[in-house]
């Protein structure tokens with residue numbers, strides 16, 4: 001058995017009752033992430049992945065009104081105070097297709113947000129990866145955030 005101090009406590013469930021709650025989460029993520037970090041967004045259709053990216057782009061000084069689910073263009077860049085790369089992996093064939101978009105080079109100096117990240121997970125940098133699992137059931141929305149290994153996440157939704 002590993003020593004007790006190495007056991008990572010489970011990340012708390014953050015209730016996203018309304019768009020303001022998404023904005024607070026996005027602002028906290030924007031504050032915690034650094035260029036080179038990748039935020040993997042997973043969750044069912046309509047769970048709020050793009051909405052979270054839009055608020056994060058706003059928090060990082062980019063043009064949030066331009067953020068939409070990438071359709072024909074699979075990768076978008078926003079040039080705010082901190083550059084943001086936004087990918088929707090829903091239509092990507094797999095991890096190799098992400099490399100084909102030039103993701104690694106573009107994400108190097110940006111904070112990257114990847115919707116449907118599970119589809120391309122092997123191509124994402126495990127040591128820089130934030131996992132955001134969004135849930136949407138019975139009209140209730142929530143998120144669980146897991147920071148990269150060795151990084152802390154001190155977001156307390158109830159006190160925001």
Ligand SMILES: Nc1ncnc2c1ncn2[C@@H]1O[C@H](COP(=O)(O)OP(=O)(O)OP(=O)(O)O)[C@@H](O)[C@H]1O
Nearest residue numbers: 016017018019044045046047048049050051069141
């Ligand atoms: N916490 C929330 N409270 C209320 N409405 C929300 C919340 N999060 C998202 N929405 C709304 O839900 C809708 C779908 O959100 P969004 O497009 O962000 O989902 P998505 O996960 O990106 O979907 P897709 O899988 O199609 O890419 C939008 O109209 C958005 O405004």
Ligand SMILES: [Mg+2]
Nearest residue numbers: 049050069115
């Ligand atoms: Mg979307």
